[in-house]
Amino acid sequence: MTGIEDFRKFYARLMAANAGSPDPRLQTVFAEVPREAFLGPGPWTIIAGNGKITTPSADPAHIYQNVLVALDDDKGINNGEPFLHAMWIGKLAPRPGEAVCHIGAGTGYYTAVLARLVSPGGTVTAFELDKKLAELARQNLEAYGNATVVHGDAVTSPLPPSDIIYVNAGVVAPPAGWLKALRPGGRMIFPWRPAERVPFAVMVTRGEKGFACHPFMRSWFIPCVGASTADSAAKIPTREEAARSRSIWLIEDRQPDSTATAIFEHVWFSSETPSARD
Structure with a gap:
C-alpha cells in the first residue's frame, strides 16, 4: 500500500507546481511539514463549496490535497487553501536568514512552512488573536525553534522589523505600523477588502522611494479584527480603481493627490x- 510519505511527496509536488516558484526548497518543505499535526485529531471536516464533508477516517492521506480543513467551524476559521498559500509564499520568496511576521497564524501550519524556508538564521514571529488557536500554535510549533507565537493583536501591537509580513486576515487598508515594520526590500502580502465587492490579494515591496504595490488576484479571508472597517471619511475604491493601484503611501509622508485610488x-x-512620483 502507498505510505503517507508518498502522499506528502505528491502533495508537495502539486503545491510547488501551482506556486510556479523557482525555489526547489518549497517542494521539499511542503513534503516535510506534516499537515495533520496542525489540524487536531481526525476525522476532519472538509469545506467543499457551501457544504461540508467529514473524512471517512483519521487517515492523514485524506488531507494531502487542495482542501480547506475546518479549525473552528463556529467562527468560520479554516486551515487555508494549500494552493493559494503555496503561491503566495512562493511570491514572497523567503530566504534563509530573513525575519518574517505572520499575522493570523491559526494553528501554525503555514508558520511552520515559513520557519523552514528562512532557516538557517531566520525567524518567524506569528501573531494570533484567538487564544485557543494561539495556544495550539505554540504546542504545534515546539519543534520549530525559530518560530515564536504571540497571542495578541497585530493591529495595535508593534511588529518587529521584518523582511516579510504575511497577512492571513482581510483589512480595509494595511495599518501604518505594518508598512513601517518592513525593512528596505521587504515584502508583504495582505488580503485587501476595502468593500464587500473589492477583494484583492496585494503584494507590497518596500523600495528606496516608497511602497510599490500590485493587486494580483481576488481573495477572500475572514476580517482582521480592528482593521476591517473604514472610517466615514475614507475614499473607498471601486474594483477598477483598486486594480489600478501601484503604490501605497503614508499620509504623514505624502498627502493624497489626483492619482489617489483609495484614501x-x-x-x-x-x-x-x-518612481513616477519623483
Missing part, C-alpha cells in the same frame, strides 16, 4: 508607481 486615515493608494 484611509493613515495610508492612501495611488495609481502611480513610487
Whole structure:
C-alpha cells in the first residue's frame, strides 16, 4: 500500500507546481511539514463549496490535497487553501536568514512552512488573536525553534522589523505600523477588502522611494479584527480603481493627490508607481 510519505511527496509536488516558484526548497518543505499535526485529531471536516464533508477516517492521506480543513467551524476559521498559500509564499520568496511576521497564524501550519524556508538564521514571529488557536500554535510549533507565537493583536501591537509580513486576515487598508515594520526590500502580502465587492490579494515591496504595490488576484479571508472597517471619511475604491493601484503611501509622508485610488486615515493608494512620483 502507498505510505503517507508518498502522499506528502505528491502533495508537495502539486503545491510547488501551482506556486510556479523557482525555489526547489518549497517542494521539499511542503513534503516535510506534516499537515495533520496542525489540524487536531481526525476525522476532519472538509469545506467543499457551501457544504461540508467529514473524512471517512483519521487517515492523514485524506488531507494531502487542495482542501480547506475546518479549525473552528463556529467562527468560520479554516486551515487555508494549500494552493493559494503555496503561491503566495512562493511570491514572497523567503530566504534563509530573513525575519518574517505572520499575522493570523491559526494553528501554525503555514508558520511552520515559513520557519523552514528562512532557516538557517531566520525567524518567524506569528501573531494570533484567538487564544485557543494561539495556544495550539505554540504546542504545534515546539519543534520549530525559530518560530515564536504571540497571542495578541497585530493591529495595535508593534511588529518587529521584518523582511516579510504575511497577512492571513482581510483589512480595509494595511495599518501604518505594518508598512513601517518592513525593512528596505521587504515584502508583504495582505488580503485587501476595502468593500464587500473589492477583494484583492496585494503584494507590497518596500523600495528606496516608497511602497510599490500590485493587486494580483481576488481573495477572500475572514476580517482582521480592528482593521476591517473604514472610517466615514475614507475614499473607498471601486474594483477598477483598486486594480489600478501601484503604490501605497503614508499620509504623514505624502498627502493624497489626483492619482489617489483609495484614501484611509493613515495610508492612501495611488495609481502611480513610487518612481513616477519623483
